[in-house]
Amino acid sequence: MHDIKWIRDEPQGLIDALVRRGGGSDEARSAAVELVEGLKRLDEARRATLTDLEARLARRNAASKEIGQAKAKKDEATAAALMAEVAELKEKVPALEAEVKRIETELNDALAAIPNAPLPEVPQGADEHDNVEKSRFGTPRTYAFAPKQHFEVGEALGQMDFETAAKLSGARFVVNKGPLARLERALGQFFLDVHTGEHGYMEVNPPLLVRDEAMFGTAQLPKFRDDQFRVVPGTLEASLGTETVALMDSAGGKIDVTSAAGENAEIAERFRNGWWLIPTAEVPLTNLVRESILSEEELPLRLTACTPCFRAEAGAAGRDTRGMIRQHQFTKVELVSITTPEKSAEEHERMLACAESVLKKLDLAYRVVTLCTGDMGFASQKTYDIEVWLPGQGAFREISSCSVCGDFQARRMNARYRPAEGKGPRFVHTLNGSGVAVGRALVAVLETYQQENGSVTVPEALLPYMGGLKTIEKLK
Structure with missing residues (x-):
């Protein structure tokens, strides 16, 4: 959420940010100007009404004292006039208080719907076609046969079952079993072990059900309500x-x-x-610091969790309808950092390197792209996507997004820290990234390590987690 004081003092800053988000079009500029002017009117109305309210309250308190003084002097006429004035003030105060609350609610609702401002170095663009490649790792493998897509590999192994999952839960679910289920579990454990053992993240086992306030804090609400699953107690x-x-x-x-x-x-x-099923562990991990004031010595906080995640995929009709790329339920290892404003850019690069490292250990080819202004997430100031190469699809597909959010989420959560030099509390900066999506990593391993006979070789980095199994073969 943006600071209304910033908008009041530097309205052009928000206008420029929204124009960049909108791809730089004249329509985006007109809409941004209209939005900012509306915010300024609400802010002015709130301040004027609040000033009026405070003046009336002050006058009521002063008049109440004057009543006592008039009565002490036996000036009944003055006392009666003052009492009438106090009564009139008391009658008007509740209406003014209600009006202040109404305007504040309208202003806060408007602010909550505005996306974060992109950092200056974020490339401007309209959609994913305008993203900028940052780096690559590895070379896509060549095969003496036509590589299959992951669902073809998994179904041929007899260990990936979408038909039974549909009977249980409908579309966009899967049942993995046998060695394939173990491989999926191994990936999650491997990612956690690397991030906790080598990168200094603290493992957390958070709730999967969260309240509205937590979803609002990380900006899943209100804008993305339709993308979430709501859980209501009882029938x-x-x-x-x-x-x-x-x-x-x-x-x-x-x-x-x-x-x-x-x-x-x-x-x-x-x-x-009721509750919301978490769409990502970013929600509970980031909200661990909500409504708190940390000391600077506690920062950075680096947290990780491997959890199921749940998304309604409301806007994904017709996209990736086969396989595990886009599902309602999936497993992901999340990385969250809480740090100071001065360190957030450095922390962003560090987080990206941590996410890349697990893919390097698996020897999966990938590329890193910087998302343009039109493709980055609502709460993000800057985002790197890691896209892994899928031989069966013959394409790079996202497996991780690493974003720095500045103080955007912190304001929504009221998460602050006290600087070491003793100045007043400041809002923390928050970052989040996938380290990485377990289901998509399974997809990449199946497609990358598939053999012509239909088996799948277990990557060397996962062998300690597979109980000696080196090759996944068709169930007998």
């Missing part, structure tokens, strides 16, 4: 009411009960008692 009817559920069904599930008011307030409150 839907018990939590929301039979009539509401029927109404939601008839409207195609479009009713937003989270904002219900009036007669639906009780239903909405029960709904708010």
Whole structure:
């Protein structure tokens, strides 16, 4: 979230940032100017109303004292006039307080919907076609046969089952079993061991269910609500009411009960008692410092976790419908850093190197790209994507994103630190990255290490985790 003081003092800064996000078009500039002007009007209205409220409160307090003084002098006429004035002030104060709250809510909601400002060095562009390659590692392997895609390899091994998963859960799920399931587990353990043992990250086992505040803190809410899974205690009817559920069904599930008011307030409150399934461990890991003030000596905090992740993939209709590239449930090793503003750029490069290192150890070919302004995430100031080479697809595909967010998330979480020189608290800077996506790493290993006879060679770095198994062959 942006600082309204920054927007008030340097409105052109936000306009320029939004224009860059919008690819530099005239339409983006017009929209940015309109947005900033609206924010300034709300800010001015809030400040004016607050000034009026504070003046009335001050006058009420002063008049109350004057009443006592008038009564002490037996000046009943003055006392009566003052009492009438106090009564009038008391009557107007609640309305002003409500108006301040209304404007603040509108202003905060508007600020919460604005993406982070790209750093100056981020390349400007409209979409993924404008991303800039930073580096490459390895050379894609050549094969004496036509390499298959991972789902063809896994299904031929009899250890990757999408049909049964669909019976259990529907589309975009998979059942892995036997040595393939062990290989997937080995990847997660291997990534954790490298990041904790070699890179100094502290392993955390966080909750998979989080409250609204945590999702808001890392900017999954409110903008990306439709991409998440909501979990409501008990049956839907018990939590929301039979009539509401029927109404939601008839409207195609479009009713937003989270904002219900009036007669639906009780239903909405029960709904708010639910949780969100985490889309990434970034959410609980970053929120570990929410509403706290750290000492500078505690920084940087480097945290990692290997967790299931859940995404609705609301905008992915028709994309990667086969295989494990884009699923509702997947496993990922996440890296999170909490640091000072002066160290965040350096920490970003370090995090990228940590994520790259596990792919190097697996001898997987990949490239690093710097995302352009039109392709970077909502909360990011700058993002590096690592794209691994998939021989079966004949393409690079994302396996990790490493982003620096500045104080954007910290403001939403009210996460601060106290500088060593003793100045007042400052907002921390947050960073997050995949270290890396376990499911996509499994995809890359299957496609890279596949053999002509259909077997898959286990990468040397994973042998200690596979109980002596060097080759994955078809189940008998």
